[in-house]
Structures are given as C-alpha cells and as structure tokens.
Amino acid sequence: xxxxxxxxxxxxxxxxxxxxxxxxxxxxxxxxxxxxxxxxxxxxxxxxxxxxxxxxxxxxxxxxxxxxxxxxxxxxxxxxxxxxxxxxxxxxxxxxxxxxxxxxxxxxxxxxxxx
Numbered sequence: 557x558x559x560x561x562x563x564x565x566x567x568x569x570x571x572x573x574x575x576x577x578x579x580x581x582x583x584x585x586x587x588x589x590x591x592x593x594x595x596x597x598x599x600x601x602x603x604x605x606x607x608x609x610x611x612x613x614x615x616x617x618x619x620x621x622x623x624x625x626x627x628x629x630x631x632x633x634x635x636x637x638x639x640x641x642x643x644x645x646x647x648x649x650x651x652x653x654x655x656x657x658x659x660x661x662x663x664x665x666x667x668x669x670x671x
Contacts, residue, residue, distance in 0.1 A: 557620065558654055559620045564649070571648070575642065584638070591623055599611075639659045
C-alpha cells in the first residue's frame with residue numbers, strides 16, 4: 557500500500573473483522589496482523605558476501621507492506637477467490653487508496669509448489 561496515507565476508515569476495520577472472523581472460525585485463517593510504517597524499520601542488506609544494516613525511513617519507498625496473513629485453503633482456486641474478496645473489501649471501504657494484495661504460497665522446502 558502507499559506509505560503515509562493515514563488510517564483506514566472504521567468501516568474497513570469492521571468489514572475486515574467480519575472477514576477474518578469467518579475465516580478463523582472455519583480454520584482457514586491461521587495468523588496475521590498489520591505492520592507499522594517504515595520510519596522505524598531496520599533492513600539488513602547482503603551484497604557480495606557483505607552484510608550491512610540500513611535503518612529507515614526510506615525516501616525511495618513508494619509502497620510498503622501494510623499487513624500480512626497466513627491462510628490455508630483446500631485448493632489454489634479457493635485461495636484466489638478469497639483473495640479477490642479481500643481486495644474487494646478494500647475497494648468498497650477505502651476506494652481512494654491504492655492497495656496491492658499479493659497471494660503467495662509458503663515454501664516447505666527446496667521443491668517448487670506443486671512438486
């Protein structure tokens with residue numbers, strides 16, 4: 557999401573509470589939460605075998621991760637359909653912002669998903 561756009565409207569919080577509550581009750585929602593802005597972030601950068609620490613804020617950052625969740629679905633199709641519902645909640649309750657909602661699978665080892 558965009559950095560520094562303020563607090564989401566209460567209607568989005570209410571809609572997300574219901575959305576997450578339904579998924580928690582069904583066992584789909586495993587964990588999640590919101591994240592603070594990048595002003596207090598600390599990054600460790602590994603470049604050419606050297607580690608350096610870089611503290612925020614990051615003037616070049618235009619978008620940041622605003623939150624995360626871990627969900628477990630029976631199929632990829634179920635995950636994609638539910639991710640769309642999540643994005644639609646933001647479109648309905650906070651239409652003036654740009655939010656990118658990314659769905660990624662968790663790796664349990666060196667094999668690619670589906671192997």
